[in-house]
Amino acid sequence: MRLSLLTSHVIPRLRHLRFYSPHLRRLYRMEDRKVVVTHDEESMTVGLSFRYQCCNTDRTFNLKRSSEEELSSVLARISCNIQKVLDKKKKRNEDPAPVVPIDIKTQAGESVSKDMSCHECFVARADHHFLDIGEKSYSLDVNPPIVKALELPKCIMAGFPLYPSKLEVTNGVNEDSSFTWYKSDNKFSSMEECKSKMNKINWVEMATGYTCFTENDDIGRLLKV
Structure with missing residues (x-):
């Protein structure tokens, strides 16, 4: 007997939905504070994907930047994208949303130099860095199974x-x-x-x-x- 409804339905596929091997047991979930970093040596780009939840906002942000781009520029773009979403939540007669501080810190909690490249920060030294967005800290996960x-x-x-x-x-x-x-x-x-x-x-x-x-x-x- 034929299954009559949604015979070909899969939950709408999210571009950044991750499934891990049994050995990793889904180390990444969108509710976790992780930045999924995708790096392709041939294209010389670094992809960043993370979920931000704050101030009635629940949004997944996706960026693709040049491997050689300076870290300060990458952080400025992340800040700008988040700020646009937060400002849209405000009513016309309300003040703009406060600027959310963005930073990269080491395991010791120290800010890193902003003149390093995007690749050095998010790929080469990913195990030592965390992306801080406001009061939330995100670890970096490079090229997980997708x-x-x-x-x-x-x-x-x-x-x-x-x-x-x-x-x-x-x-x-x-x-x-x-x-x-x-x-x-x-x-x-x-x-x-x-x-x-x-x-x-x-x-x-x-x-x-x-x-x-x-x-x-x-x-x-x-x-x-």
């Missing part, structure tokens, strides 16, 4: 094994990936109903591992992995 693509089959049959039809991982191998499968606690009669209630869905864990099995009772439910 899921670039994850898809389920477009047609899913109840009672048969289910596994991803597409899986692409960088800085890691597919075989080391861990999987957790979920289904919605409610059933839906149409895709329109699903979309209208997407933010109110309660997810129930149904299996772990590369493969899971659906049942007839799952028909009409949403699936994600």
Whole structure:
């Protein structure tokens, strides 16, 4: 029997959603205070991704900078991006949001020289540096395993094994990936109903591992992995 709803649905793929090997056990989660640093020797760029939560703001910031860019310029760009988001939260008749201090510090809590390169700060010496944003301190995680693509089959049959039809991982191998499968606690009669209630869905864990099995009772439910 065909699973009638969301047969090809995976939770909307976030560009910076990270899955780690069982050995690392998801060292990175978006709620953790970590900066995910991606570095490509060929392109000579450094990517920075981190989640900032403060002052009614919950936002993931993504930047790509030149490896040779001076640290002072990189920190200024981070500060500018955060400030724009905070200012948008203010009403027109309110004062601008206070400037959030941004700094790079060592494990001893000392500020580093701002004339070093982006690569030296965020890649070469990542183990020794922390990004301070306001009162929050973020550690640096360089080139962690990242899921670039994850898809389920477009047609899913109840009672048969289910596994991803597409899986692409960088800085890691597919075989080391861990999987957790979920289904919605409610059933839906149409895709329109699903979309209208997407933010109110309660997810129930149904299996772990590369493969899971659906049942007839799952028909009409949403699936994600």
